[in-house]
Amino acid sequence: MTNMTRLIPTFLKERFKAVNRLIMLMLTAIVATAVVQLFTNGVSNWETSLTGDVSFWSGIAFFVIFIRLASFNEHIYVNDAFRLIPISDTKLYLSSYSASALAFLYYGVISAVLHGLVAFVTKGQLQVNFHIESSFFWSSAPVAVPMIIVFFFLGLLLVWMTISLIHLIMVSIAAFLPVGRQRLIRGVLYVVVSVVIIRVVMGLFQLYSQFVMTSGLQLNGTSVLLAFLSVIIVLILESAANVLLMKRFVETAL
Amino acid sequence: MNFDDKVPIYYQIKTVIYDRIIAGELAPGEKLPAVRQLAVSLTVNVNTVQRALREMIEEGVVTSQRGRGNFVTTDTNVIETLRQDLITRNLKQLYERLHRLNIDDQEIINELVTYIERRARQNESNGKN
Amino acid sequence: MKATVKINQLTYKKNLKTILADVSLDVSGDKIIGILGENGAGKTTLFRIISGVAKNYRGDVAINGKTSPADRKSLVSYSQSLGGFPENKRISQVANFHEQIYPDFDRDKYNQMIDFLSLDVTQRLAALSKGTKEKVIVALTLARKTSVYLLDEPFGGIDSMSRKKIINSIIQWKPTDSLMLISDHYVSEIASILDEIVVLKDHTVAIHKRADDVRQESGKSIEDYYESLYEEGAQK
Numbered sequence: 001m002t003n004m005t006r007l008i009p010t011f012l013k014e015r016f017k018a019v020n021r022l023i024m025l026m027l028t029a030i031v032a033t034a035v036v037q038l039f040t041n042g043v044s045n046w047e048t049s050l051t052g053d054v055s056f057w058s059g060i061a062f063f064v065i066f067i068r069l070a071s072f073n074e075h076i077y078v079n080d081a082f083r084l085i086p087i088s089d090t091k092l093y094l095s096s097y098s099a100s101a102l103a104f105l106y107y108g109v110i111s112a113v114l115h116g117l118v119a120f121v122t123k124g125q126l127q128v129n130f131h132i133e134s135s136f137f138w139s140s141a142p143v144a145v146p147m148i149i150v151f152f153f154l155g156l157l158l159v160w161m162t163i164s165l166i167h168l169i170m171v172s173i174a175a176f177l178p179v180g181r182q183r184l185i186r187g188v189l190y191v192v193v194s195v196v197i198i199r200v201v202m203g204l205f206q207l208y209s210q211f212v213m214t215s216g217l218q219l220n221g222t223s224v225l226l227a228f229l230s231v232i233i234v235l236i237l238e239s240a241a242n243v244l245l246m247k248r249f250v251e252t253a254l
Numbered sequence: 255m256n257f258d259d260k261v262p263i264y265y266q267i268k269t270v271i272y273d274r275i276i277a278g279e280l281a282p283g284e285k286l287p288a289v290r291q292l293a294v295s296l297t298v299n300v301n302t303v304q305r306a307l308r309e310m311i312e313e314g315v316v317t318s319q320r321g322r323g324n325f326v327t328t329d330t331n332v333i334e335t336l337r338q339d340l341i342t343r344n345l346k347q348l349y350e351r352l353h354r355l356n357i358d359d360q361e362i363i364n365e366l367v368t369y370i371e372r373r374a375r376q377n378e379s380n381g382k383n
Numbered sequence: 384m385k386a387t388v389k390i391n392q393l394t395y396k397k398n399l400k401t402i403l404a405d406v407s408l409d410v411s412g413d414k415i416i417g418i419l420g421e422n423g424a425g426k427t428t429l430f431r432i433i434s435g436v437a438k439n440y441r442g443d444v445a446i447n448g449k450t451s452p453a454d455r456k457s458l459v460s461y462s463q464s465l466g467g468f469p470e471n472k473r474i475s476q477v478a479n480f481h482e483q484i485y486p487d488f489d490r491d492k493y494n495q496m497i498d499f500l501s502l503d504v505t506q507r508l509a510a511l512s513k514g515t516k517e518k519v520i521v522a523l524t525l526a527r528k529t530s531v532y533l534l535d536e537p538f539g540g541i542d543s544m545s546r547k548k549i550i551n552s553i554i555q556w557k558p559t560d561s562l563m564l565i566s567d568h569y570v571s572e573i574a575s576i577l578d579e580i581v582v583l584k585d586h587t588v589a590i591h592k593r594a595d596d597v598r599q600e601s602g603k604s605i606e607d608y609y610e611s612l613y614e615e616g617a618q619k
Contacts (some may be wrong), residue, residue: 001453001457001486002457002484002485002486006483006484006486007484009483010480010483010484075467079466079467080436080461080463080464080466080467081463081465081466081467081468081480082467083435083436084434084435084436084456084461084463085456085484085485086453086454086456086457086485086486087453087456088451088453089452089453175397175398175439176398176399177398177399178398178399179398179399179400247438247452248438248439249438249439250438251431251436251437251438251439252431252436252467253466254427257575258604259571259574259575259598259604259605259606260598260602260603260604260607261598262595262598262599263575263594263595263598264595265595290554290555293554294551294554294555297547297550297551297554297575297576298554298575298576299414299415299554299575299576299577299578300413300554300557300559301413301414301415301578302575302576302578302595305595
């Protein structure tokens, strides 16, 4: 049997490689844009344009990396190279998600360092921004910042796992469809399944917000904790569904 | 080597090894190659070689020494019997076939002598070239 | 421990088509077993079910008595097509991946086979000929130390030299106590190494016999015997 401590590093290696490649691409794009702007606009205002470039390209990189890592997850379900690994489907699923989450965290750190570096180089600007609401910012930051990061991460997992759920349901259904006209039926089904799944997930959150309203909770510690819990419960439900589909229906492609 | 796939492979392996023993290529008391090595050189399954060996051991032509391998028997009587059997078997086949064609015994002997003499001459002239 | 593959009343359908119907098969010991059948007879499906990557079948599958897919995956080494790897990967990278994910991967044995098969491990998957790819697959499959080996058509469309090399690798590196199933639709090339043959026909097991018994009883070569099964079917 392969254990997770062996599998996660293996998965991480390839994901790191992909993320690094995209980071290099992003840095090249930032430098290229900055140089072009330096020639067209001259040195005046270079701080603002550099900050803008970094935000723009890191935003693009964020999306591309997000999608790339999602494709790593989806690849695993339907591939002999991964599905033959002697490990339970639950552990395979968790290993894949752990690796993707860690790879994304790695990008987050790199991105934060990059922003910090730019802020340091163009420090006049950043100070102006912070100055406006400094008192409130500094008082709530120790709690708010980690909270936002955690929520952000849970949101990320939620979207990934929802993609997986739609994909796995589709693969499961496809095995029961007649051979002809697969493409048309699949296209229609993809839309239908996607709408249904997204509706269900949204519905769960609506249910939750109604519950918050009726119970008269305010935006305080308890309600934040409940929101936190509700996301986690949805994640667990989706994961359970995903693993169940893997175990029962989802085969590798020939 | 090429096997005739109509005949059980283990039987053909046995034949191959017996032929080598009779021809003296495998001397009495000589160690046979390891099972896997035999299998690779004959392109057959290890189990098939083992089955052939088992039968050769039962027939007393090969002796198995635990942990050391398989050896051609040192009992020359056994090898002599093997040799006689082979000769008899081939002659029997030849005789029966010719006999069926109503060729009488004297003619068979004459033809055989003539044939052997002719082959000897052929071999001689081949040797000179 | 004696290796066993036990399949009981296995039925599998996909896309509303029956692929395997009520297949029962019990094989064990240190044998090489030929799984024969025409293209589409269900050989690959059978292997995929045994190895645990095909789902949603009815019936029981047990390897050494173990039924869970994860256990089966650890007991079976299945010759996957390498389709899961990007085409720009090198042979050595694929081998490294196997070494990382399979605790039973034997690097020494793998290297010996690479030498024997004269493979250049720096080659990328996209550049491999059919024969070379099959050699890589066989080396990777046999490099694992498992009870059961499943080789799915390892000779499909390759030249006779590659075929001989692959057959020799199988004889040389198949662990003594392991059970091996080789599927093929053209039998003469492997007939001499088979202990038993299983013929899949009409979605199920038509014949399961010892190869030497077939030769002895029918007086036919395995190939002729196998072909006669299909001729009989055509006459009906």
